[in-house]
Amino acid sequence: MRDRENLLGALGLLLLCLGSAWGLFYTPPETKMASVMRIFFIHVPTAWNALLIATFAFALAVGVLFKKSPGKWDAALAATVEVACVYTVMLLIQGSIWGKPTWGTYWDWDPRLTSAAVMGVAFAGVLSLRSFAEGPRRKALWTAVATIIAYVDVPIVYFSVQMTDRTLHQNLSSPTSVSSIYHWPLRANAFALLFIGIWLIIRRARTILLEAEDDAGGSSPAPEATLVAGVEG
């Protein structure tokens, strides 16, 4: 088990501890929202990474469509979609918990919540479709097509809900939109979740490749042509 990516995972874990400790215990409380805003130090990095990983999945999906034998790309795609799902679930739960004390409700159909929820459900649907598809080629192409279709929908959902004008959510936070004391814990956690995400993707992709080789003759070399049937008669 001496996979090189474990180093990345360890680095991510270290950063997560560091950023969390910093954010939770060493930042002054926010004036209006008191300590509730410390959820930000995990929520915002999760949001950035969920979106980033979903975008990466989209890029991989486009790649799969152009690859002649997409085995490795396909494994990476499936792994990425899966990790994006996990991050989205984390994101939604954090967001709900944040919503209760600040908006007085766990859930609201605001653009960001809705589009995140749709992305989670749509990506879960992609994984479900994948599990029902038969044959490696079909699995690969269908996963890619469904991922593209689902990803393109996310901004449309966002926009369509935004048009209903009921938004409670504040603007997307970035290091420049929050006070500078909060930059470093945010950055640390953002990179922590990014590294952990990459680590997870690599491990899942490895597993998917191993499992695929288990039931597809892909790994054994194609038998060489034994007989030349030059039927010229």
Add this chain to the structure above:
Amino acid sequence: MIRPALGVLRKDLKLDLASPGRLAAVVLFSVVTLLLFSFAVGPDTSSLQRNTAGYLWLALTLSSTLALGESFRLEVEDDALEGLLLLPVPPAAIFYGKATANLLFLLALAALLVPLSFGLYGASVRGSFLELAVIIALGTAGLAGPGTLYSAMTARARGSDVMLPLLLFPLVIPVLIASVKATSLVLLGDPMGDRGAWFALVGCFDLVYWTLCGLLFGKVVDA
């Protein structure tokens, strides 16, 4: 490209007419759904009237998965889809032909459901009938386009009955939101003149997905 697509459309319409029982079942299903909404909400006429657009689009969306699923079940029953590809018909032509056939079916269904829902819920049209027709055409196109692509996959996957709604429903949320809003504004009146934006939103969704699905359909049937 257009000629084979029209050929596929013509064939699908012929298939629809060849077994009217299949269609009747879908139509009946949608009618029953409309009835169920009025029972679920209770006899409160004003809320039924206010929510007519929502119930109408829900009935259309739920029935669309049945119609879409059926349309591809016929293609995979005896590998007819493979036969089409061997003829050869370009995959994009198959997609546009079938998607248009599904759209026409949903339009016919809507033409039946709209007056029925008016009768059941006591709604009426304050705006223009033309606008109502336009938003129904745009909205059903939003269901038929991606629905055709997805059913090409789910019809050939195990567990196909669950898969199609599972994939399609989250995807068409924008279509549902915008179509319901626009239809509501047409039915109940639109003092602020907001409906144009909703029409445009569904129109954009249609444009994006009818293009994208046409491009991707080849990859779906190739596997």
Add this chain to the structure above:
Amino acid sequence: MNGTEETVEFTGQIVGGGGYVAAAWSISLVILLAYVIVTTVRLRAARAGKESS
């Protein structure tokens, strides 16, 4: 714009809320940890299956 200004948009004064913070963090970490465990188990199983065949 800095953070203290941004929050002016929000209504209502919230005092405390440490419980919410703890819940959000711990649930996130539990989900992440559970996923890490599942991936590790599956990777081990896949490797074991590979070696035995």
Add this chain to the structure above:
Amino acid sequence: MSDLPPALRATALSRGYGRRWALAGLNLELAAGRSLLVAGPNGAGKTTLLRLLAATLRPTSGSVEVLGKPPAAAREHLGLLSHRTHLYTDLTCLENLRVAARLGGRDLSKDRLGALLERVGLAGRGGTRIRECSAGMRKRLAFARLLEKDPDVVLLDEPYGQLDPRGFDFVDQLIAELASRGRTLVMSTHLVPRAAPLLRSGLLLVDGRPTWVGPAADLPSAMSERLA
């Protein structure tokens, strides 16, 4: 003659299902107008080979060329008669034929299509729905669709299957006619002694491996030798 690309060329063609190779390492060149009989026990890879040649199946490795082009680009010139008949069960025989003719961009006059139905022994059955047709009738209609397209390269997968004795004679005549009209023909069958005199070359597949190649006339004896 040698400047022309062969009608069919397979290079190191292999297709795996799971850990099993359904077809492994086949090299094949078939000049235009030649015919090949593919034989072998059940599960030897005959259907896999024909589906790979028609590109309804992708090779795991290796490649196929039809008339010098990738098979998906040569579908216009290629006809496959497979175990699945590709028919719409809700339509009638004539309607199925008309759909194929229209989508193929060919003449769909009633006379022509009626003549085709008569040719395959389905005269007067044009109005019968496929759902009410027997397996043999469906097979005959599949032949009608093939004849309607009249492709340069014809792939027949077990053409005798499900047919009655008169159907057997029909298939024999059809093969002879296709050969005399210069069509390239690949066919698989278990009725080797019956088909061998009609085709030129023979190929024996065993467990997905090409095992013997030679004149079709020698195929029956090669089989009894190798499969004993």
